[in-house]
Amino acid sequence: MAVVAVDRQQGRAGRKGMRHGQHHLQSLAFLVPGAILLLAIVVWPTIATVRYSFYNGTATKAVGLSNYKSLFSTADTLIAFRNNVIWVLVFPFIVTVIGLVFAVLSERIRWSTAFKTVIFLPIVFSVTASSLVFTQIFQLDPHVGVLNAIVQTVDDWFSPPGAYPLSAGQSAASLATSGVVVAPHGALESSKTVSAGGTVKMGLTGISADTLTVLGARPAKVPTPSAGTVTGLVWRDFSISNPSNISAVYPDENGFADLHLALVRSDGSTVATTTTDAFGGFRFADVGPGNFRVQINASNFKPSFSGTFWLGPQSLTPTGNLSQTAEALLSIPLIDISMILAYLWIWAGFTMVVVAAGLAALDREALEAAHVDGATEWQTFRRVTIPMLAPVLTVVLVTMVINVLKIFDIVVNLGIDASQPGGQASTLASDVYYLGFGGGVHTGLASALAVILFVLVVPAMLFNLKRISGK
Amino acid sequence: MSHVRASLSASRRHKLFSVAAFTGLLGLAVSMVPTSASTASPALGHIGGSISLWAEWTSTEQQDFEAVLAPFEAETGVTINYSGKGSNMDTAIDAAVAGGAPPQVALVPDPGTVLALAKKGAIQPLAPVLGSEASNYGAAWNKLVTYNGKLYGVWFKGANKNTIWYNPAEFALAGIKKTPTTWQQLLTDAATLKRAGVTPFSLCTDIGWPVADLWQNVYLKTAGATNYDALAAHTIPWTGPTVTTAFNTLAELIGQPSYLLGGTKGALANNYPVCVDKVFPKPGTMPQAAMVIEADFIVSEIVGNSSGYTAGTAGAGGKKCTASPAGTPCYDFFPFPAPAADQKNSSAIQGSGDVAMLLKSTAAAKALIKYLGSAEAGEIWAHLGGFASPNKLVPLSSYPDPVTQADASELQHATSFVFSLDDLQGSWEPSLWQDMLNFVKNPTAKNIASIQKTMQAQATAALGH
Numbered sequence: 033m034a035v036v037a038v039d040r041q042q043g044r045a046g047r048k049g050m051r052h053g054q055h056h057l058q059s060l061a062f063l064v065p066g067a068i069l070l071l072a073i074v075v076w077p078t079i080a081t082v083r084y085s086f087y088n089g090t091a092t093k094a095v096g097l098s099n100y101k102s103l104f105s106t107a108d109t110l111i112a113f114r115n116n117v118i119w120v121l122v123f124p125f126i127v128t129v130i131g132l133v134f135a136v137l138s139e140r141i142r143w144s145t146a147f148k149t150v151i152f153l154p155i156v157f158s159v160t161a162s163s164l165v166f167t168q169i170f171q172l173d174p175h176v177g178v179l180n181a182i183v184q185t186v187d188d189w190f191s192p193p194g195a196y197p198l199s200a201g202q203s204a205a206s207l208a209t210s211g212v213v214v215a216p217h218g219a220l221e222s223s224k225t226v227s228a229g230g231t232v233k234m235g236l237t238g239i240s241a242d243t244l245t246v247l248g249a250r251p252a253k254v255p256t257p258s259a260g261t262v263t264g265l266v267w268r269d270f271s272i273s274n275p276s277n278i279s280a281v282y283p284d285e286n287g288f289a290d291l292h293l294a295l296v297r298s299d300g301s302t303v304a305t306t307t308t309d310a311f312g313g314f315r316f317a318d319v320g321p322g323n324f325r326v327q328i329n330a331s332n333f334k335p336s337f338s339g340t341f342w343l344g345p346q347s348l349t350p351t352g353n354l355s356q357t358a359e360a361l362l363s364i365p366l367i368d369i370s371m372i373l374a375y376l377w378i379w380a381g382f383t384m385v386v387v388a389a390g391l392a393a394l395d396r397e398a399l400e401a402a403h404v405d406g407a408t409e410w411q412t413f414r415r416v417t418i419p420m421l422a423p424v425l426t427v428v429l430v431t432m433v434i435n436v437l438k439i440f441d442i443v444v445n446l447g448i449d450a451s452q453p454g455g456q457a458s459t460l461a462s463d464v465y466y467l468g469f470g471g472g473v474h475t476g477l478a479s480a481l482a483v484i485l486f487v488l489v490v491p492a493m494l495f496n497l498k499r500i501s502g503k
Numbered sequence: 504m505s506h507v508r509a510s511l512s513a514s515r516r517h518k519l520f521s522v523a524a525f526t527g528l529l530g531l532a533v534s535m536v537p538t539s540a541s542t543a544s545p546a547l548g549h550i551g552g553s554i555s556l557w558a559e560w561t562s563t564e565q566q567d568f569e570a571v572l573a574p575f576e577a578e579t580g581v582t583i584n585y586s587g588k589g590s591n592m593d594t595a596i597d598a599a600v601a602g603g604a605p606p607q608v609a610l611v612p613d614p615g616t617v618l619a620l621a622k623k624g625a626i627q628p629l630a631p632v633l634g635s636e637a638s639n640y641g642a643a644w645n646k647l648v649t650y651n652g653k654l655y656g657v658w659f660k661g662a663n664k665n666t667i668w669y670n671p672a673e674f675a676l677a678g679i680k681k682t683p684t685t686w687q688q689l690l691t692d693a694a695t696l697k698r699a700g701v702t703p704f705s706l707c708t709d710i711g712w713p714v715a716d717l718w719q720n721v722y723l724k725t726a727g728a729t730n731y732d733a734l735a736a737h738t739i740p741w742t743g744p745t746v747t748t749a750f751n752t753l754a755e756l757i758g759q760p761s762y763l764l765g766g767t768k769g770a771l772a773n774n775y776p777v778c779v780d781k782v783f784p785k786p787g788t789m790p791q792a793a794m795v796i797e798a799d800f801i802v803s804e805i806v807g808n809s810s811g812y813t814a815g816t817a818g819a820g821g822k823k824c825t826a827s828p829a830g831t832p833c834y835d836f837f838p839f840p841a842p843a844a845d846q847k848n849s850s851a852i853q854g855s856g857d858v859a860m861l862l863k864s865t866a867a868a869k870a871l872i873k874y875l876g877s878a879e880a881g882e883i884w885a886h887l888g889g890f891a892s893p894n895k896l897v898p899l900s901s902y903p904d905p906v907t908q909a910d911a912s913e914l915q916h917a918t919s920f921v922f923s924l925d926d927l928q929g930s931w932e933p934s935l936w937q938d939m940l941n942f943v944k945n946p947t948a949k950n951i952a953s954i955q956k957t958m959q960a961q962a963t964a965a966l967g968h
Contacts, residue, residue, distance in 0.1 A: 200769050201759075202697075275679070338766075338769070344772065452933045
């Protein structure tokens with residue numbers, strides 16, 4: 033942009049100069065400070081970067097094209113390139129549409145200035161601050177991350193967690209300690225069969241003492257057997273005083289309270305259900321003849337939703353059997369989408385304001401004519417408003433394309449580890465930074481990548497320049 | 504070398520910050536403790552003049568270091584112009600030597616810098632200066648700064664990565680009375696903790712450096728210091744059997760998702776220092792795991808979370824340690840255990856340290872080097888806390904608590920001492936961290952083989968051999 037401005041100034045100055053020779057020198061004198069600045073901070077660094085891209089890491093030896101070769105021979109560059117493509121394909125379009133929708137809607141509501149102010153506010157914050165906010169929103173732990181807290185609430189609403197939820201990575205089978213086996217369909221059941229008048233003891237471990245205490249557990253006690261009844265105990269078979277001894281019931285071991293149990297026949301059919309008391313004891317009365325097993329429902333141990341790793345490396349597309357190169361090119365990591373969401377929040381206000389300015393300048397007569405001719409709101413929007421807004425929308429879109437081609441700040445701030453070269457969130461601009469100033473300082477590689485990025489941005493820039501100068 | 508140095512910063516950033524905070528907190532507590540040991544400086548006599556001195560320490564650490572220097576200045580009449588360079592110390596000293604205006608004495612956090620400068624002839628051999636004081640350090644320490652048979656550095660401050668920190672109250676919940684001394688016992692205790700419903704480990708992963716530190720501990724304990732140094736220099740390949748053994752050993756722990764807080768998924772989202780807070784939480788929350796495997800610099804994070812944390816397993820005022828940080832919470836560590844079959848490596852230690860070197864041989868500079876190598880200088884900072892000296896003559900009684908004493912004792916008795924291998928890898932260090940995270944994600948034999956191949960290729964490309 034700066035280049036254009038100066039070119040046009042020069043042009044104007046030139047024409048004036050021809051008409052008024054005495055002003056020629058004066059104009060030049062006015063131009064010199066700007067030109068020097070431009071040379072020093074734009075033109076010279078650009079030339080130097082191109083030159084460095086043909087030198088080694090410390091810029092001491094010319095190495096020809098080897099920097100470019102090594103960039104194109106690693107998956108790191110492919111991953112960064114893929115992420116830039118994802119950004120360019122997804123972000124500009126969505127942010128333009130959101131801006132358009134907000135702009136159109138804000139014309140029809142009361143308090144539209146307040147609405148616009150709120151939507152516009154994020155662009156005023158530094159991206160680093162916004163990233164910190166979103167780092168918290170995306171946290172894995174539902175106690176910290178709002179997004180996972182919402183998902184957890186909804187998830188728990190549809191399928192509530194059990195009283196004794198398993199911790200991450202823990203299986204129900206690992207709880208079975210004494211007198212308990214894993215049934216063929218995965219539930220835990222008594223290892224021995226029992227008939228009326230009999231008693232079973234089922235020891236479980238892997239659940240913390242605190243969890244039991246909170247649920248009102250008391251020291252484990254085997255209920256007294258009685259005729260016609262199956263009695264038993266489910267208890268926490270872990271004694272602090274005897275940590276390695278299992279199957280004996282120690283005084284410092286508590287019963288599992290409120291555990292849902294079922295009495296099943298060998299064919300799997302349920303005879304009766306019950307829950308344990310505070311001592312871990314249970315009784316199935318009037319069970320009739322036959323041999324049974326006591327089953328502990330899997331729902332007792334259902335873990336709560338543990339959160340989605342929104343900033344994690346997992347891919348939204350299956351990448352199972354792909355080669356490393358294909359995987360680098362084809363996977364769409366969730367972190368990209370999460371970062372795009374955060375970036376939408378930041379930029380939606382900007383596009384809204386630009387589109388709203390375009391809307392305000394629209395020819396109202398055309399809109400009224402459409403209404404008079406009987407067009408519906410949607411038809412007017414689709415056939416009249418959008419075509420008339422097209423030039424503004426294009427500028428917004430192209431500006432956003434350039435914006436995300438060099439996407440850097442949010443990637444580094446929100447991606448942190450994943451933005452390192454080869455990381456699932458890395459982009460060309462973040463790679464330039466890390467190669468040049470991060471871990472291993474390599475001026476050559478960083479410059480070569482910067483040149484590639486420059487070449488990629490040029491077409492979009494030329495397009496915008498042409499539009500501006502065409503007006 | 505420059506890229507090697509820059510790569511240090513990422514992991515060191517945390518450490519510097521934490522150590523500074525630690526020192527500040529302990530400083531407050533310790534100022535009330537009566538100083539029993541003598542802090543008189545060695546007989547140096549009046550010298551006069553001034554010296555320029557550079558080290559990495561800034562803020563609170565700088566104040567502590569200046570407290571160390573004060574008796575020297577008083578005794579000798581030498582004015583010390585100290586300049587704290589932060590994490591840029593290595594780069595700064597390189598630039599100063601190249602520019603021809605180096606300080607007279609400098610402390611660097613990297614023995615590689617000492618060897619490189621010795622090779623250039625930019626620093627002076629210390630044997631004539633130190634005399635018998637050189638023997639105050641274990642052979643393992645002096646070996647690190649010996650070039651062509653001559654000693655070029657005197658160690659002043661050490662840091663220990665050979666530590667596993669645990670919450671004693673959580674161990675009590677599982678009835679564990681003795682800390683493990685072998686890798687196998689560690690795994691058994693982890694299983695016991697799990698049976699008691701306590702998650703054994705909060706595994707720090709961050710951007711990979713904590714996993715690299717952990718893996719390096721396992722490698723040092725299984726393969727020994729000689730192999731460790733060879734792998735660091737890449738004279739043995741990453742595809743070799745010792746590397747496979749280390750990965751397989753660590754997989755015995757990492758491969759048990761239920762041993763890791765949050766399972767594998769949760770472990771991969773466990774940043775430093777949040778991973779420490781899960782074992783040593785702030786008041787208002789309870790610990791979620793029993794152990795965290797990190798270097799001694801995490802003490803700053805622990806005591807920063809609540810000033811109630813007491814070093815050791817006894818608890819404050821003779822009360823039992825509680826899990827609740829609102830009660831009488833405690834912290835302690837045990838040395839990273841070697842497998843039963845590799846107990847010969849149990850005193851091999853991974854860590855880091857600051858080493859002083861002499862750039863200009865003036866009377867005042869030589870006296871300062873001698874002073875830094877003396878027990879008296881180390882004792883002053885030991886009293887202030889947040890400091891462990893590799894100097895055998897610094898009495899353990901000068902440290903403020905039993906945990907720091909045990910930490911310092913480990914450093915002094917190290918049979919071999921190695922620096923972080925990842926920090927010596929130059930440009931591929933971030934890739935190494937990624938590889939470590941990849942291992943945590945999928946610690947199967949097949950993936951280990953593929954990771955080893957990748958690492959070998961990355962090392963070859965970055966180091967050129």
